[in-house]
Amino acid sequence: MTLVDIPYGGKPISIDIPEKNLAGILHPSEPKKHEDEAQLIKNALENPIGSERISEIVDPETKIAIIVSDITRPVPTSRILPHLLEELGKGNAKDENITIVVALGLHRNQTEEEMKKIVGSDVYERIKCVEHNPDNCVPIGTTSRGTPVEVFEKIMDAEVIIGTGNIEYHYYAGYSGGGKCILPGVSSKNSVITNHKMMLLDEATAGNIDSPVRQDIEEAAGIANLAFILNVVLNSRGEIVCAVAGDYIKAHRKAVECVDRMYKVPVEPADAVIVGTDESKGMNLYQAYKPLDNAKNAVKDGGTIVLAAPSAEGFGHETFERWCREHTCPASVIDTFENNFEFGAHKAAFIAQLAKKHKLLIHSEMPDEDVRDIFFEPVRDIQKVVDDLLEENPDARIYVMPYGQMTLPIRSE
Template identity: 55%
Template sequence: MKQIPLAFGNGTSELDIPEKNLSSIIMPSEPEKRESGAFLIKKALENPIKSRRLSEIVNQNSRIVIIVSDITRPTPTEQILPPLFEELYSGGARDENITIIFALGLHRQQTEEESKKLVGEEIYKKIRCIQHDTGRCRRIGVTSRGTPVEIFEEVLNADVVVGTGGIEFHYYAGYSGGAKSVLPGVSSEEAVLTNHKMMIEEKAVSGRVDSPVRQDMEEAAKIFGLKFILNVVLDSKKGIVAAVAGDFVEAHRKGVETVDTMYKVPVEPADAVIVSCGGYPKDINLYQASKSLDNATQAVKDGGSIILVAECAEGIGNQIYECWNMECKTPEDAIERFKHCFEFGGHKSAIVAKAAKKFKLYLVSKLPEDKVRTAFFTPMASVQEALSAILSENPDAKVHLMPHGGQTLPVRKEN
């Protein structure tokens, strides 16, 4: 027997698995030793990819906008800004001409405390900081896929725009970062929803730069004229392990290479996979936890089983998702409904339904059993009980373990 602890909320859930059944433990390969985050950012700004340095682009009269992530993202904006300001100052930029804009997309407004925490007390005091407002967007074009390019007017009025953010896997845009600071970051509601409707297309999955959602975002950013980004890559402890700056596509792809090296793991699909989100906050609710389920689908054979280990202390996590779960009686219902009715939140129900049609889904959580069943999972009291159910049907089943399901992306080995 092999004993393995799996993160569950703020604690762990112990699993005993016979060694003959354990196919592999799928882990990210993170660098052990690294330079400081400040050093990596400074180096990236001094050596921008396919671009002049910011200090050569700005002058004392430049009106500068810096787009930063909102409170729902793990981007360490407070660490990113000081070296960025240093670079801008060396080109003559002045505080009174700089505006920081929080890229809310369609997320809620932040409190002043949250905004202050993101940029740091000192910068918040001396620099104008405002939040994106979907009601104050102007149309400047349309993408080839029909998405209106409607950008927050404060961004349109700037001479120089710098998009900041983090690069990690994103379950329908392929990756976060890059053009994402413009669309959805500072775009209109119509633009965001039109773009997000592409999430049900086949290539709109984690780890693909050719996701139609990302391609559309990049076309919108090009129409707008985004010239410069500063993005970071984080490890599982939220430490900066890489930074890229410069052209919004070329620099982004360099960051993507780092993400792939660390978090893409080649696997032979097994009979079953046991996936933990990595604990709190990634398993705070089912809405967040389903991202790990999505990654795990790549590690299991069609018709196999997935055991999702996610506490879900705050329940389902989205009202529309919960409504769809109650109203769609079968996975087919959810998939059909999504084809005819795009509703943000409902997309989660459709994505899980898609997985439920291909695999047997088990959930180890603190959710009531009826809520688990309506979400197309079979409820299990413990991970041990879920494994026993699989082994009772197939005693020789090969099982992969994914302790960091939110960050690890299994990639099927090509035969």
């Protein structure tokens, strides 16, 4: 037997799987933690890619906007910002000319405590911090794909816009980070929805840098004059193992190379896959879709996907929840969505597509009836699921993905 631990929103669950049935533990090929992650960040800021140092771009009069991610993202913003502010200080930028904007996209607002947690208490007291408001955006252009570029007015008040974030796989934009701080980060609902409609295209998949969604995002970031990014790559423990700064495309691509080396894992599809979630992706079912989507490549058609996601916040999105409750079968969701795109409903449609091909199980804190509304079967004991699966098929092969949001199985050709 092999004892395997998977995260459950930050807490481990232990599972025993016979060695002959364990197809593999799909771990990232992670480098060791850098002894001094602060030095990684400083090196990135001192050696930007495709750009001057940000300290050479600003002066004492420059109005600066720094975009940071909201609480649903695992970005260690509070560990990044002090170094960025120090570099800005080398250009004599004044604190009173800096505004930190929390990018919400179309997510919920943050509490004051969450804001302090995101940026750090010292920075929160020192620098003006505001939240993006998708209803308070100004139109500045249109992409070649027809997406209106409408950006939060406090961003457009700045002369220099800086984006921060982390880079990992994204299920329809290919990768997070880079220009995503602008779109969807600080854009209007109209902009976000128009861009997100491209998620239905075949090329809009995790790990595809040429996803039409990302191409559109980067064009919008150019229209908004995103001047500089500071992005990091994290390992499964949330430690920074790579940092890049500079041009929002060139620096981003350098980090993407790191992500691919670490997180693309070749697989032969198995009978089942058990996938864990970190605290940010495990907080609600809406966020937990991302590791679920990564896991699909590791399992055969008709196989079983077991998702471990506490989902203490429940569905996590009003529209997503409404669509889950209104439709009684996967086909109904898919058919309706194809003729009536609605942001938030896309994850209901994607889960419905998975439910038509796989048996979906979830270990969570959600009520059983809610779980069934989105075509999952609730399970209280993942070990029992494994035991039942092997009783039914003693030769079944099972993968375990402890860090589902970070690992991208790639089917062998």
